[in-house]
Amino acid sequence: MRQRLFECLRAAGASSRADLARWLDCSPASVTSVAAELIEAGLVRELDGPREIARGRPPVSLAVAPDITKVAGIKLTDDAHTAVVIDFSGAVLSEATMPSAAHRQSLTATLDEAETLLDMALAEADLSRADLSWVGLGLPGVVDHASGVARWSPLLTQRNTPLREAFGERIGLPVAVDNDANLLALAELWFGAGRAMTDFAVVTIENGVGMGLVLGNRVFRGGTGLGMELGHTKVQLDGALCRCGSRGCLEAYVADYALVREAQTALHWDRDTAGSARALLETLYAEAKAGHKAALSIFNRAGRYLAVGLANVTELFDPHLIILSGGEMRFDFLYADAVLAEVEALTRQTGRAPPKIEINAWGDMVWARGAAALALASLTEQLLGETRPGGAP
Amino acid sequence: MRQRLFECLRAAGASSRADLARWLDCSPASVTSVAAELIEAGLVRELDGPREIARGRPPVSLAVAPDITKVAGIKLTDDAHTAVVIDFSGAVLSEATMPSAAHRQSLTATLDEAETLLDMALAEADLSRADLSWVGLGLPGVVDHASGVARWSPLLTQRNTPLREAFGERIGLPVAVDNDANLLALAELWFGAGRAMTDFAVVTIENGVGMGLVLGNRVFRGGTGLGMELGHTKVQLDGALCRCGSRGCLEAYVADYALVREAQTALHWDRDTAGSARALLETLYAEAKAGHKAALSIFNRAGRYLAVGLANVTELFDPHLIILSGGEMRFDFLYADAVLAEVEALTRQTGRAPPKIEINAWGDMVWARGAAALALASLTEQLLGETRPGGAP
Numbered sequence: 001m002r003q004r005l006f007e008c009l010r011a012a013g014a015s016s017r018a019d020l021a022r023w024l025d026c027s028p029a030s031v032t033s034v035a036a037e038l039i040e041a042g043l044v045r046e047l048d049g050p051r052e053i054a055r056g057r058p059p060v061s062l063a064v065a066p067d068i069t070k071v072a073g074i075k076l077t078d079d080a081h082t083a084v085v086i087d088f089s090g091a092v093l094s095e096a097t098m099p100s101a102a103h104r105q106s107l108t109a110t111l112d113e114a115e116t117l118l119d120m121a122l123a124e125a126d127l128s129r130a131d132l133s134w135v136g137l138g139l140p141g142v143v144d145h146a147s148g149v150a151r152w153s154p155l156l157t158q159r160n161t162p163l164r165e166a167f168g169e170r171i172g173l174p175v176a177v178d179n180d181a182n183l184l185a186l187a188e189l190w191f192g193a194g195r196a197m198t199d200f201a202v203v204t205i206e207n208g209v210g211m212g213l214v215l216g217n218r219v220f221r222g223g224t225g226l227g228m229e230l231g232h233t234k235v236q237l238d239g240a241l242c243r244c245g246s247r248g249c250l251e252a253y254v255a256d257y258a259l260v261r262e263a264q265t266a267l268h269w270d271r272d273t274a275g276s277a278r279a280l281l282e283t284l285y286a287e288a289k290a291g292h293k294a295a296l297s298i299f300n301r302a303g304r305y306l307a308v309g310l311a312n313v314t315e316l317f318d319p320h321l322i323i324l325s326g327g328e329m330r331f332d333f334l335y336a337d338a339v340l341a342e343v344e345a346l347t348r349q350t351g352r353a354p355p356k357i358e359i360n361a362w363g364d365m366v367w368a369r370g371a372a373a374l375a376l377a378s379l380t381e382q383l384l385g386e387t388r389p390g391g392a393p
Numbered sequence: 394m395r396q397r398l399f400e401c402l403r404a405a406g407a408s409s410r411a412d413l414a415r416w417l418d419c420s421p422a423s424v425t426s427v428a429a430e431l432i433e434a435g436l437v438r439e440l441d442g443p444r445e446i447a448r449g450r451p452p453v454s455l456a457v458a459p460d461i462t463k464v465a466g467i468k469l470t471d472d473a474h475t476a477v478v479i480d481f482s483g484a485v486l487s488e489a490t491m492p493s494a495a496h497r498q499s500l501t502a503t504l505d506e507a508e509t510l511l512d513m514a515l516a517e518a519d520l521s522r523a524d525l526s527w528v529g530l531g532l533p534g535v536v537d538h539a540s541g542v543a544r545w546s547p548l549l550t551q552r553n554t555p556l557r558e559a560f561g562e563r564i565g566l567p568v569a570v571d572n573d574a575n576l577l578a579l580a581e582l583w584f585g586a587g588r589a590m591t592d593f594a595v596v597t598i599e600n601g602v603g604m605g606l607v608l609g610n611r612v613f614r615g616g617t618g619l620g621m622e623l624g625h626t627k628v629q630l631d632g633a634l635c636r637c638g639s640r641g642c643l644e645a646y647v648a649d650y651a652l653v654r655e656a657q658t659a660l661h662w663d664r665d666t667a668g669s670a671r672a673l674l675e676t677l678y679a680e681a682k683a684g685h686k687a688a689l690s691i692f693n694r695a696g697r698y699l700a701v702g703l704a705n706v707t708e709l710f711d712p713h714l715i716i717l718s719g720g721e722m723r724f725d726f727l728y729a730d731a732v733l734a735e736v737e738a739l740t741r742q743t744g745r746a747p748p749k750i751e752i753n754a755w756g757d758m759v760w761a762r763g764a765a766a767l768a769l770a771s772l773t774e775q776l777l778g779e780t781r782p783g784g785a786p
Binding site: 142151152159160199200201211215220221222223224225226227228229230232233234235236237244245246248304305308311312315316317318319320345346347348350351352355 | 593604616621625630641709712745
């Protein structure tokens with residue numbers, strides 16, 4: 001109940017006790033009682049309202065206390081790392097970015113960079129590590145949030161890296177780790193389009209295809225914590241080769257690297273003289289816009305496969321809302337009306353409205369904000385979990 | 394807490410308070426307090442144990458009270474309906490079966506048959522409707538458990554049938570409705586292989602391909618209640634035609650009707666002279682066993698697509714256990730070691746053990762037992778929900 005009330009308040013913003021009781025379908029008396037506990041714990045505060053106006057039921061609002069503590073979020077990628085420091089209400093206090101020295105590194109080198117970046121973000125906000133209560137760390141790959149172990153990541157030279165423990169020891173603060181897609185789901189839940197919703201799906205398309213699912217205000221990570229790998233669901237038996245080694249994975253048709261692979265053929269582009277994959281994709285996109293048929297067919301096919309993925313998410317999870325989310329949503333073809341129409345065509349007609357599909361381009365800092373939301377979620381769980389509802393007989 | 398303790402006790406069978414406290418990770422004092430409420434409500438009883446043996450901590454076990462009430466479960470199909478009456482502990486008191494008059498009927502004709510069948514099952518157990526507290530009704534199609542509406546079913550001539558309300562009025566008892574696959578998930582949860590597990594997936598292959606997912610002891614039905622349609626996830630863009638009208642659905646490669654379609658080609662069988670689809674499939678199966686290459690290739694391909702479906706369930710839901718469940722599991726080829734090996738090959742290697750895959754053939758009455766479990770689940774929710782944990786300040 002404490003957790004539910006807190007989550008409701010966090011998502012809805014400042015709210016009256018009466019509204020909270022209605023939303024949570026419980027008595028105003030129990031809201032008052034639980035709110036008192038949260039206020040005493042410093043997690044929630046009362047906002048001064050016009051007490052005079054309505055006597056007998058003063059419209060004093062409750063809100064999450066912004067200043068109880070601060071957290072940081074760090075997102076590692078293979079070319080640049082980003083970090084933010086935020087307060088308890090989610091307001092950003094500072095940001096920092098640094099290039100990564102190599103695509104793939106040892107744990108020590110990775111932690112060196114993460115530590116440096118954290119201190120840069122703290123300095124920017126005139127804070128020190130002692131001001132932080134938690135740090136969230138996100139990276140691509142197979143990351144086990146529960147155990148804190150990165151089972152595999154394209155950034156790390158070793159498998160089964162105890163990342164949470166190692167970084168926690170390094171910086172002397174509690175750390176939570178997770179993979180990219182879950183960070184985005186958390187960013188949407190705490191700060192974005194999912195704020196007012198208890199259940200939604202987030203699909204992200206960049207280097208790979210990721211998915212995060214929020215059920216009842218929590219990120220659902222699958223039965224053993226490594227689920228929601230939409231990018232590696234098979235959409236074709238014996239299909240295109242995926243970088244995971246399997247064939248027919250969704251991301252082998254939709255992700256950046258799949259487009260790069262086809263772009264080299266379409267544009268007769270030789271990798272040695274081509275410059276970066278990003279430049280190649282930008283050229284491909286420009287050519288498609290200018291009517292280059294092969295270039296256009298690459299985006300069209302990728303768009304149709306994306307529609308298959310979204311239709312499958314709909315058939316299985318039946319969400320009210322799917323958010324296409326990420327730092328950049330730069331290839332319009334993938335999110336064209338034709339793709340959304342295809343999703344509908346590929347989905348059974350149940351007589352209900354199909355899920356809403358929203359496109360949310362956040363900019364590069366979204367990943368770090370998601371990592372900070374991960375820190376907030378971990379902190380909140382600790383704060384609300386430690387003091388149990390008192391005095392069972 | 395009442396619900397969790399009750400569910401734990403139901404799943405585990407007779408258990409001591411100390412064990413319950415351990416499993417639920419709470420204090421023995423709170424188990425004692427909640428158990429007292431459940432005992433007073435008549436839901437749970439104490440089993441006489443050898444009180445003398447261990448003084449100070451008497452090993453009196455708790456168990457779900459079998460005799461508090463009875464429920465019935467009815468499963469409708471397009472050729473025969475089945476029903477069971479069970480007590481609160483799940484023990485079967487009687488069974489009944491009747492043929493359906495037509496593949497597709499009006500609501501009234503359907504309810505006539507369901508009512509007759511219910512009374513047959515009651516008579517068999519020497520009971521009357523007054524002895525029942527709830528009835529569960531299952532049927533294939535798009536069934537909205539929450540609203541009680543059958544949005545579409547192959548058994549009904551009309552869409553959007555308010556089945557729960559209509560049947561409830563007809564028999565004068567509370568009714569719950571759901572689709573097939575969720576019935577199987579409930580059967581596994583209450584009586585089967587999922588009894589001791591809080592989270593697992595059930596996949597069923599008969600006329601169609603269905604899926605049920607249990608999360609935290611509850612059937613998860615998707616965001617708006619119509620999810621888990623594994624059979625209609627797309628495994629091939631522009632693939633085989635499915636009876637839902639789309640192309641490339643998993644069940645268009647794996648379900649009975651998909652095998653029938655191919656069998657007609659392989660065996661040069663003309664539908665007019667062929668007898669039933671079931672006879673055709675039995676012949677196909679016999680031919681495959683005898684080495685008929687085309688017949689074998691049909692089962693092999695279906696098996697590989699089934700592997701794709703199971704791999705996708707694994708990538709997304711990451712369950713500890715997948716139960717292949719149903720009345721009959723008659724085509725061994727589909728569940729061959731080669732299929733299970735293919736699932737593993739199609740799944741990312743995360744360094745963790747892949748989910749266990751169990752095959753559970755129950756016989757025809759499993760669906761009705763699942764419908765009865767649905768009734769039990771609804772009843773329990775009502776009983777545990779009505780009397781809230783008392784006396785909030």
